Amino acid sequence: MTKVTYKLLIKTSKLYAEGATDSNVSVQLVGENKSHTDWHTLDKFWRDDFEQGRTDEFTINDKKVGRVLFVRFHLKHGSKEKDLWACDNVIIHHDNYVDEFPLYDWVVDNSVIVRGEGLIPQKITSEELLKTIKEERENNLRRFAWIEKAKPGDPGWMMPRFPPAKDLLNVPHQLKMADARFEHMSEMRNVSKFNALVEKLQGYLFPIKKLDDYKNLFSGFRISGDLLPFIEKWEEDEEQGRQMLNGANPFAMSRCTRLPEYCKITNTHVERLLNDGKTLKDEIKEGRIYIADYSYMTKGLPRNKQYNGDPLYCADVTALFYSSGDGKFRPIAIQLEPDNADSIFTPKDERYDWMLAKMYFRCADTIVHQWIYHFLWGHALPETGAVAMFRNLSRTHPIYKLVRPHLQNIVVINQFARDILIFDNSTSNYTRSINGAALARHVFKDFDFDNLVLPNLLKKKGLDDYNLLQNYHYRDDATALWSTIEKYLSKVIKIYYKADEDVRDDEQIQSWINDFATEGLAWPDGNTKGCPTSLKNIDELVQLCTTLVFSSSVQHSATHNAIFDLYKFIPNAPGGMRLPIHKRGEATLQRVLDSLPDITMATILLGSSFVVTELPEDEVYLGEFPMNLFTEEEPKKVLKEFADDLKVVGDKMKERNKKLEYPYEYLLPEKVPTGTTA
Incomplete structure (x- = not known):
């Protein structure tokens, strides 16, 4: 032998x-x-x-x-x-x-x-290999089990489905948090706790007496006290508008085609705030009025209480913004309560009345940002797709090799959130006005899966017109990255799928999307939220992969990377308000200070923002592939081309940024982790 x-x-x-x-x-x-x-x-x-x-x-x-x-x-x-x-x-x-x-x-x-070659199952001829893959997939259904169907009061009730791990140490081993990341997050939590203790002690000696006193909070041991230059203009309307376009919540507004019935803002409120000779009706027709309406999300939801038992407040707010055609974008009216014309404030009001109205708006904005566009869109929904992928695709499958690097860490980082942030008695719910899980459940009920497809989202919201909405750098950069990611994924997918029937005949792909839609999204109420239950062609497969990869990398970064920059100065973005909404003429500096978070609330808000935004030194960014899952030269070449394309996109962003007073850097490829990691 x-x-x-x-x-x-x-x-x-x-x-x-x-x-x-x-x-x-x-x-x-x-x-x-x-x-x-x-x-x-x-x-x-x-x-x-x-x-x-x-x-x-x-x-x-x-x-x-x-x-x-x-x-x-x-x-x-x-x-x-x-x-x-x-x-x-x-x-x-x-x-x-x-x-x-x-x-x-x-x-x-x-x-x-x-x-290591990527293999679609219907083209495998080896019986021994087919048997091995069958055993692997059967084992995966056990390893990556879904949480049992929840009932009211359970953490997973009416939310995208996730694994049944009791805590961080019990997630499936394949998804275990790397030691360095775990140590980093533990260290950042300790840094946050230490600084919070120092701030509390200082607060007793030097209580907050003016708004600028908030600038001195939460700086010291291993945390820079520096605020970015734009914070000096935080009160100015143009800066508030710039942050709406290019801050932490950049796709929350929509072009206004008609005012909701419960919005009582009229032309009288905004006259002299529009271009000469223009009325509110004119500018709505021209496409220059944009609306950020959170009232339908927050109305009727119970408000949290502070650590001392006192209530917290959040306005059911609707705000109008104006794109004046000269590159400026600013708020022109804020209604703090539906159907209540007396709760409408504009820049024509006294300084503190208008300032406080903007703070109530920003309070609702930060809560919706954190729990809907950051947590639900950037964490919970991609996690469900990731779990379905690990359950249904074998390691030999090219789509497994393609999307795993982008979905590798999302389950364990979400478990971290479930352990310390999401439960009802978490510190988050003592400092933010609305219970985050309750808000996410309420919004998820009517969620449309198509909203995760960036081009469709921008078109649906009326945010896709470059002439009407200028200096919208998030849109420009996100669109460039969507196209780059789509190109890379499409190239790899078409190496293995030569015809649409290859997708239709791929039992693993069909079981993945069906499990994602029916068991992952529709498990509470039978509603798949618009997610397809089967894929009919290559284009649909490319769009699904692009949606998941983009959501867990770029879209998550858009809602994540700016958090500490914008939230570090509490008056710019308060997470909770301690007094109910004011009436015209009631606002004074003291009323503003009494409404804003006190030192205890502020340090908790700042600490949580710091912990989630500080990334470890060995973070993996878009275009980096430390896991060598592909072994053939053709897909490896595409991965290299993807990295090259990202550099071109990033260089264009940097050239644009040189001309900006405040560069938009949150979506530079070297600042976008390859998947949701914090």
């Missing part, structure tokens, strides 16, 4: 200290000709094998099995407690072959790693 020498290079993950193993590791190679080697124990004399971040080399001599199709591992544990092993990949040299076997997963007892 002809013997062959097989050289194995086996890499243990660098991400986890516990990923090293002292268990006995055995290997068996299975070839394309259906034969296999004997089992071989991998052990080098006087060497501690399979240590964190190490690549170990082993040589085995065994019969010729043809080109190796997959690798089987078996762990024999030295104690009753299983010593798991985090294996990144295996490279095998034999005859004239050099083959890669990517895993990036944990080996518990037994594991099978298939050679």
Whole structure:
């Protein structure tokens, strides 16, 4: 019998200290000709094998099995407690072959790693491989189980579905948080707590007596006290408008085609605030009036209470903004209560009346931003797609290889949020006026999946006209990145799918989208929220992948990266208000100070903003692929082209920014993590 020498290079993950193993590791190679080697124990004399971040080399001599199709591992544990092993990949040299076997997963007892080529299932002819994939997928349904159907009062009630982990330590091992990220987040929480304690002590000695006193909060140990230059203009209407377009919540407004019946703003309120000779009706018709209406989201929802039991307040607010045609965008009227004309304020009112109205608007804006556009759109919905993907796609599937890097961390970071932020008694709900989970449930009920498709969202909201809405840098940059991501995903997908029937016949893809829609989104009420239950062609597959990748990377960054910059100065974006809405003539500086968060509330708000926005040094950004999931040259070339395209896009953003008083940098590719990570 002809013997062959097989050289194995086996890499243990660098991400986890516990990923090293002292268990006995055995290997068996299975070839394309259906034969296999004997089992071989991998052990080098006087060497501690399979240590964190190490690549170990082993040589085995065994019969010729043809080109190796997959690798089987078996762990024999030295104690009753299983010593798991985090294996990144295996490279095998034999005859004239050099083959890669990517895993990036944990080996518990037994594991099978298939050679790295992307394979759509209906084109696989090997019965042994089909059997292996079937077993893997059956195991995945158990590993990545859905949470049991919830009932009122449960954390998952009327929300996108997620795994049933009790806490951060119980998420599926494949999705475990890397040690460095866990240490970083723990460290940032400790920094936040320390600074909050210092601020409380200082607050007793130096209470807030004027608005500028808020500028001194939450700066000290490892936190810069510097505020960005635009904060000096926080009270100016043009700056408020700029932040609406290019701040943390840049797609919350819509072009106003008609005022809601409950909005009582009239031309009398805004006369002298529009271009000469123009009426409100004229400018609505011209497409220059934009509306941010949060009243339908917040009306009827219970308000939170402060840590001392006192109530918190949030206006059911509707605001009109004006794009005057000269590149300026500013608020022109704010209604704090539906159907109440007496609650309408404009720039023509006294300074503190108008200032306080804008603060009530910004309070609602920050809450809607954090819980709808950041949490629901950027965290919860992509997580459901990620779980469905891990449940239904095998590691050999090209779409798994394509989208996994962008969805890898979302489950564990959401579990972190479920552990400390979302429950009813969290500190978040003592400092923000509305219970976040209640708001997310209320809005998710009528959510439209098509809103995650950026071009459709911008068109639907009337935000796509570059002439009517100028200096809208979020739109420009997000659109450029959507196109770049779509191009990259489309190129890779079309390597493997040559015709629409390839998509229709792909059982794994069809089970993924069906599981996502029916079990992930429709589980509370049978409503799939517009998410398709099947995919009919290549274009639909490209759009689904683009939607998930864009939502978890670019759209999440658009709502995440600006948080601390804008929220650090509390009067600019208060998360909770301590007094009910005012009447015209009631506002004074003291009334403003009494309405804004006190020091305890402010330090908690600032601390939570700091923790979620500080990213670790080893963050993976868009265009970086530390997991080598693709092994063929053609998709690897596309990944390289994607990185090159992102550089071109980023360079254009930087050139544009040179001309701006306040550069828009939140969507620079080097500042956009490859997926939701915070």
